[in-house]
Every structure is written in structure tokens, then in C-alpha cells.
Amino acid sequence: MSPDPCRAGLAAAGSDGPLPLSAAQQEVWFAHQLDAGGAFHNCGGHIEFHGRLEEAHLAEAVRRAVGETDALRVRFAADAKGTPRQWPADVDAPLRVRDFGDENEPRRAAEEWVRADLGTPVDLEKGELFTHTLLRLAPDHFLFHLRYHHIVLDGYGQVLHWRRLAQIYAALTEGVTVSPTSAGTLRDLLAEEAEYRASAALESDRAHWLSSVGDWPDRISLSHRGVGTSRPAERFPASVPVGRINETAAKYWVPWSVVVLASTAAYLHRITRREDIVIGLPVRARTTRTALTTPGMLANVLPLRLSVRSDMPFRDLVRQVSAQVSEVLAHQRFRGEDLQRELRRTGAAQEPPGVVVNVLPFDGRIAFGALKGTLHQLSSGPVRDLSIQFLGDAEGAGLRLSFDPNPDLHDAAAVAAHRDQLASFLSSLVRADEQAPVGKIEILASSEQSLTASANRPPPGDRRVLPSNATYFAKDA
Incomplete structure (x- = not known):
């Protein structure tokens, strides 16, 4: 290197x-x-x-x-x-x-x-x-x-x-x-970063990530703007509550973050009909005491790749997510931008993941002495396409969900519908049997068809020929 x-x-x-x-x-x-x-x-x-x-x-x-x-x-x-x-x-x-x-x-x-x-x-x-x-x-x-x-x-x-x-x-x-x-x-x-980037640890992380780039799937996005859509979506929208995910996490013996990641992957599968799902996973890229205690800019986004089938039990998807997240975290210091350059060089992928899922295990409560405060996070980074954020305490209580879109790519009504529908889907997962197939878990039938169609068709005037199972995605601004 x-x-x-x-x-x-x-x-x-x-x-x-x-x-x-x-x-x-x-x-x-x-x-x-x-x-x-x-x-x-x-x-x-x-x-x-x-x-x-x-x-x-x-x-x-x-x-x-x-x-x-x-x-x-x-x-x-x-x-x-x-x-x-x-x-x-x-x-x-x-x-x-x-x-x-x-x-x-x-x-x-x-x-x-x-x-x-x-x-x-x-x-x-x-x-x-x-x-x-x-x-x-x-x-x-x-x-x-x-x-x-x-x-x-x-x-x-x-x-x-x-x-x-x-x-x-x-x-x-x-x-x-x-x-x-x-x-x-x-x-x-x-100094710590320079030491890592000159070490055998970086070469090991690089080998791990490059071992899976040969058959990289097409990028997924929920973006669809065209004639007849409503106003562009706004950034920093309000969040909506999501209930009882902590109970589901306890049932599967995993952190609540694994449940919401699995749920989002299942939702993307239901909407796009794709089985090979890649979402962006923000990670701290901090593994030392100095990095964990020192303010600065080290954040990284790495791909979380999952295989989702309609006939698989949600329990199996949770286990897969748990294993894959562990792999990502074990190699989280390798830069996502370096991996993306390698993907472009080999022709495996030209764009980073369209959907980024940011899990924040922090309930927002913070005390300034006797004065109690609540943190309202608006943005922790730029959004190329769509950022889905989950905010809750370590146990998943008081969990809230928000969608932060790139306004140039997303329609306000569609973003609101996806947000509300994902929240409803999460509520359905809480009630579903652990053996229930991903494709059978209840989702809002009234909007599923229109949102699914929107996610899978190109905008008016686009003449590209897409494979029958492909999802249209707009080019990032």
C-alpha cells in the first residue's frame, strides 16, 4: 500500500x-x-x-x-x-x-x-x-x-x-x-490512526472486506421522484415512537439494535422484493480508550450485507444479523470509503448503499446538575440518499424512529408513508410468532402495494431497461 x-x-x-x-x-x-x-x-x-x-x-x-x-x-x-x-x-x-x-x-x-x-x-x-x-x-x-x-x-x-x-x-x-x-x-x-494504518491489523481488515466484493448486489434505494409527486421531503423530520422492541430483543437474546436492523432489512425485502440486501451501518471506528473518550471525527460507514427470503423465519434473520454485525464491528476501523473505491475499481459497485440505518443506544436524557435535559438529535452527518435512525436507551425503552432523507431524491409523502409503515411493521413483529416467515408478518396493506410499486419503477421519462427484480435508484446529488 x-x-x-x-x-x-x-x-x-x-x-x-x-x-x-x-x-x-x-x-x-x-x-x-x-x-x-x-x-x-x-x-x-x-x-x-x-x-x-x-x-x-x-x-x-x-x-x-x-x-x-x-x-x-x-x-x-x-x-x-x-x-x-x-x-x-x-x-x-x-x-x-x-x-x-x-x-x-x-x-x-x-x-x-x-x-x-x-x-x-x-x-x-x-x-x-x-x-x-x-x-x-x-x-x-x-x-x-x-x-x-x-x-x-x-x-x-x-x-x-x-x-x-x-x-x-x-x-x-x-x-x-x-x-x-x-x-x-x-x-x-x-497517532493512533496512523499506527493502525501502518499495521497488520489494517491488512487483515482489508482482506476481510475484499473477500466479499466479487458478487456485490445492486444498490437499493427507496427514492422515487417524478411527475405528480408532492413537495420534496424535508431533512430533520419528527420521530415516531416504536413500542416493545426491548421485549422482542429479550426473547431472542440479542440487543435491541439487532432487532431493528433485522426489521429494516425485512422491510426493504418486502418493499423491493430483493433477497440480497445491503444497508449502510454507521460505526464509531473507536476501539481504544483514547478514541472512546476524545471528541473528534472518526466515524465510518460500512456495508451490512444480508440474505433475506420471504419464507425464512424472522428468528433466523435476527441470528444472521447478529452474526454479521459482529463481523462488521470486528473490522470497523477499515474505511468504508476505501472499500467503496475498491468496489468501483473492480466494477462490483459504483455507489455506496442507498439506505443507511443509524442505531443510537442513547435515550437523550442528560443532566446539567439539578437541571434535567433531553437531547434532540437532528443530524450527525450528511445524507446522500436516506438515513433511518433509531434512538433509545440501552434496553430499548422509549425507542423512536425517524427518516432523514436527501430532499433532492425523496418525496415528502412517500417518506412519511415509509416511516409510518416501518413503525407499524415493527409493531407487528412484536406480536408475531418467532417462527413466522418474514413474508407473512403483517404490514399496512393499504399502502404496501403503492409503496412497493413506487420502489420498483423508474420515474417517468427514464428509458433504461431494468431486470424484472431490479429496484430503480436515483443518482446521488
Whole structure:
């Protein structure tokens, strides 16, 4: 393999020079250069508080948390050869405040502002890469909003940052000493990645992934926009509750994440009539203590390949998913982008998976001392086609489902119908016998036929000849 740019960059940087980008950051950097709007990689969410909030302490918590987080305190620039670099810098991190108390519907007005803020164009070399904003809805009701560019944090890094903010705020309000951070430095993260990319472990992971690329199936997408469709789908839609998945997981002796992944694969099989299913599975790509405690951008998306037949018991699909997820996690540090380049080189696949299923084992509850908050995750990364997200606690209680689509590819009514139908399908799985075949589990008959037809036909004007079992997919924007 060619020399790794991260390892070479660290060696050239010395102890205080510009640092290379992680492999994940490099992908974001080059993708951002192709983003005319400059906002495709914006991420964020907000914590909702009910109660007394000490704004001065929150502002100080923001200042301290940013001051000890290298990943946020960086500037980016390309060198004379066009290679991007980053280096720690003094970054201003004020807590901005906006008051919506005089609005007729303060919550709605604040949420509209948040969505507009996520559309703010970002200049990686000169612009703000993150912002913290406190939105006042009432004297005892607030939304604490964080927007960040994906090049500095991934979704896991965002949660680490929220938790550190909460820890500092609690200490300040209680009048006790703030405990030192347990996080490492950005240089630590990059050094660990460089070590991995020069190791036999990477070659082993690469061999594992390339062993299955010879007969890669066609890409699946639920996208269908054409004449007569409704308005384009919006990003960051509301979630819907899904009940009792934890009971089903206990019955099969697996985490609830395995049940929802199996359910989504079964749903895609029912809608598309395809048996060879590949979905994108976001993984942390963090296996060391430093990586698990340090905010940064390391996230990875790898393919989860499954064989689904209508006559197979759902129990068997759950077992297959459990085994395949274990394989993915065992090799999660190998970059999905590197695998995709190999697939394109061999002609096995030209596009990454159209459907990404993001499982977040976090119920959103977070305490800032005595002040209890609920995290509302809006986006932890760009969406090329469709991201299906499941959010719940470690036991699966309070599980919620949301669909985050690329608006250029998806119709609002179809996305809402798929979301509601998948939620209904999950409810049916809870009631179904474990021997029930995947093809017999109840699904909303009133919309199944129209959605199935939509998923399998090309849009008007498309003259390509498709095999009878093929699913049309739009080209990513």
C-alpha cells in the first residue's frame, strides 16, 4: 500500500507543526469542496431544558469545554500541493443567546430558526466551524443548540462534548472544582490512526472486506421522484415512537439494535422484493480508550450485507444479523470509503448503499446538575440518499424512529408513508410468532402495494431497461 498521509503528516509536523487530517476528515474535506451550498456537512442538535438555568455558568462551561477540546479549536488550510492540514488555534467560543419569548409559538419559531441555522454555509478555512446558541422560549424553558461541521466532530464526538459541558456546568453551579478532562488530544487520535494504518491489523481488515466484493448486489434505494409527486421531503423530520422492541430483543437474546436492523432489512425485502440486501451501518471506528473518550471525527460507514427470503423465519434473520454485525464491528476501523473505491475499481459497485440505518443506544436524557435535559438529535452527518435512525436507551425503552432523507431524491409523502409503515411493521413483529416467515408478518396493506410499486419503477421519462427484480435508484446529488 502507498504511504499513509496521516502517518507521514505527523512525522513532518514535529511537536508543534500543522497536523494532518484523519482519514474521515480527509473525506469530508474533499466532499465539502464539491458542495456548492457549503452546508451539506453541517450537523447538530439541541438539549431541551425545563427549569432554572444559570446562563453565566453555561457560558463559562462552553468556554472551558471548547478550550480543552482540540478537535474544535482548529483551523484548516491546504498547503502548496493542495494537501489539507489543521492546527490548534485560539478560537472564540461565545454562548450566543436568542429570545423567542415574544413569539406566538415560541417552540415552533425556535425550531424553525434551528433548521435555518443548519443551512448556514461554512468556509472551512475562514468560517466558524461550530456555534453554541441558547434559545429562550420562556423564563423556565430553553433549547441549547449546537451546530458543528462534520469535519470537527462526528455524532459520538458530539455526545462526548455534550457530556463534558454538563459535567462542567454541574460543578460550577454546585461550587465545586471542575474535574480534569479524561479526553486525549487531537494528536493522540491521529497517532493512533496512523499506527493502525501502518499495521497488520489494517491488512487483515482489508482482506476481510475484499473477500466479499466479487458478487456485490445492486444498490437499493427507496427514492422515487417524478411527475405528480408532492413537495420534496424535508431533512430533520419528527420521530415516531416504536413500542416493545426491548421485549422482542429479550426473547431472542440479542440487543435491541439487532432487532431493528433485522426489521429494516425485512422491510426493504418486502418493499423491493430483493433477497440480497445491503444497508449502510454507521460505526464509531473507536476501539481504544483514547478514541472512546476524545471528541473528534472518526466515524465510518460500512456495508451490512444480508440474505433475506420471504419464507425464512424472522428468528433466523435476527441470528444472521447478529452474526454479521459482529463481523462488521470486528473490522470497523477499515474505511468504508476505501472499500467503496475498491468496489468501483473492480466494477462490483459504483455507489455506496442507498439506505443507511443509524442505531443510537442513547435515550437523550442528560443532566446539567439539578437541571434535567433531553437531547434532540437532528443530524450527525450528511445524507446522500436516506438515513433511518433509531434512538433509545440501552434496553430499548422509549425507542423512536425517524427518516432523514436527501430532499433532492425523496418525496415528502412517500417518506412519511415509509416511516409510518416501518413503525407499524415493527409493531407487528412484536406480536408475531418467532417462527413466522418474514413474508407473512403483517404490514399496512393499504399502502404496501403503492409503496412497493413506487420502489420498483423508474420515474417517468427514464428509458433504461431494468431486470424484472431490479429496484430503480436515483443518482446521488
